[in-house]
Amino acid sequence: MLELKGLTKVFGKEKVAVNHLDLSIEQGEIFGFIGPNGAGKTTTLRMITGIIAPSEGDVTIGGKSIRTDAIEAKQQFTFVPDQSQIYDAIKGIDYLNFIADMYEVSSAERKDRIERYTKLFQIDDALFQTVNSYSHGMRQKLMICGALLPNPKLFILDEPHVGLDPHSNKILKDLMREHCANGGTVLFSSHVLEVVENLCDRVAIIHKGKLIACDTLDNVKRHSSATLEEIFLEMTKDE
């Protein structure tokens, strides 16, 4: 579903944020992307989603390159960034309709899905308020609803659990599982190792721009009885 080949990002002349990343995510997987602050997780996700261009390498989504077939590649995923960068002088419903227009969601489908997701995340009563009156968590929920609305093949989220209340976190985890059960794929970055441990089929650990582990949880933990947290801390420890 998603393939990264030699993905590299260099800022300026010397700051290597992401260093020759090779990664492949299969359809139906829930894939966790973890690493310390500044490891290159967000930069990688921004390259995958076409927000910034890679210095080297390429990203293909469903066989389409984000560089050369950008529209076809983008049609297959939706993205929830770590910060709610969103039009905020419009109503919540206007935002959701805008996303539905962008991904060509039919009127009947958008009605059903908007009603379902906004009810689940308990923001259905706020849809006719302007976004700038929303709390941080409500904006996050609105963006998640928007990203689920087109029923994307690949659902990408950057730190989705930050700012969500426990109820919404549970809903999001259930929806991620449901999405994969229906043939979709989920890629998300997180600092909450417990969530990654309970939810993901495979994890990738990135440190200083390099991929230091990428496997199923069982394989990552195969030689020890340690928790993912202990393994993560050991792997990302600076000498």
Place this chain on the structure above:
Amino acid sequence: MNKLIALTRIQLKDFFSKYTQQMNIKNKWLGKLMILLPIVILLPLIQMIKVIYDSFLMIGKPELVITYIYVGGTLMGFFMAIPLIVSIFFYAKDLSLIATLPVKKDTIVFAKLATVYVYLMGMSALIFGPAVYFYAFGEGLMVMRLIMGLLAMLMLPVFPMIFATLLIMPFMGFVGGKSKRNLMIIIGNVLFIVVIIGFQMVVSRAAMEPSNLMSILAQEDGLMHMLGQSFPPSIWLTKMVRGSLINTLWFLLMNLVFVLLLKFSSNRLYSNALIKYNQQSTQTVKNGKANYSQRSKKTLLIKRHLGIIIHNPTFLLNTVMTMFIPVLLFVIYTATGIMDLETLQNPMLEPYALYIFIGIIVSPSIMGSLSATAITREGGAFWETRALPITARDNISARILTTIILNIVATGALAALTFWILPLNPLDIILALLVSLVAIVLLATLDLFINISRPFIHWTNPTAAVKNNMNIMISLASRILLGGAFYLVYLLIGDLSPQLIVGIYGGIMAGLYVISRQIMYGKFTQKFLEMEF
């Protein structure tokens, strides 16, 4: 096409919803005042255009009012488009969202420019609308003139907007990777404007040479060609409103060519400018020497406010352009020879020299309105000063002092450039500087009343914060009212010497300042503390 419409609609909705929210119509009286504000500013403008129309009508060329206003409107549109383009393309919050959407790059560029177009259209309608009205109705209703005039009005923003986009976006892409990119943006934008104004001035000046003027008046369309020679499409436009089909085609074709040019360069503009600029934001910065010395809270607050202006190119450009445009114009006018320094030293001007000098050096405070956005500029970071252990009084006074510092710099620059040109004695100069200082302090305080009443912190882009902001309109309207009051005072005491009149003005302003200071650090400090955001 549907995606273009959806993207354009959301941009316009967000942009104009911000405007509606800025209107603050929850407050009944302020809401009513808002409606009257554009009229206060528009009335003198309509009067001026009427005078221009009457002048051209007298020589039997009423259509030249269209040429004249079109050239001015194009220049104005260009100036207004630059900060708006920089702001909505490079500093808007929606870039990360839009970049991930399955839409073509040219769709993004056109949808974003739709906001610029509507804004420029609204602004240019303020000056072009009355010109079209006088031209179409001045000698009884002429339907053809009205239709062509309206068509010209609709087309007016196209050229300056696209021209500015084609200039600014590659430039932003170029400076994006540089370490001093903010400074380069300001210098580059100012240079663009200096070149455009300079070119305009040189061409106009050449046309105004006595020998040229004679031949201009002798020719059938000489005057039209003179007005339009710095911008030939205005000649096609003038002939178009006269009813020439071929010139209508030329004019429409010119606009179409620019639209197509933009369409074909959109992909490059998007990839080489927008994406490149945004991805260069993480710079490798070498560690400097840390300064651990303790500093006063007030100094740090002023540094913070200066930093907010200096580190945001849109804020800096807006400050430079509004406060230093008189300095720029002065330099361009003298460098291109438009302003004859000997004329200013003419003894006939001597009784008015003091007024002219004060008018020039106070202009940055009049145009700047910096305090009217002193809170707004902080945007989402405003909460910081509310959470820090500082008094509301220090918080307020730091904002006023920041405005005063910037205005004193601009006033000082203008005073240094102009004091030796006008026939002034040292006492006149000292008096003018003192009165200007009082005016700076008074206006900096008065403007903050506006911002405390209308904080407007949640803005989409920096231009919305500092330019497309009703606070600025209120501030400018307050200048007009203050100017009107001073004119009334002048009518009462006009027989006195200029020095005495200026002294009385200074006294009035000092009195007003004492009163406004009392209110600011009393009732408005409480209001500042209770401000919701």
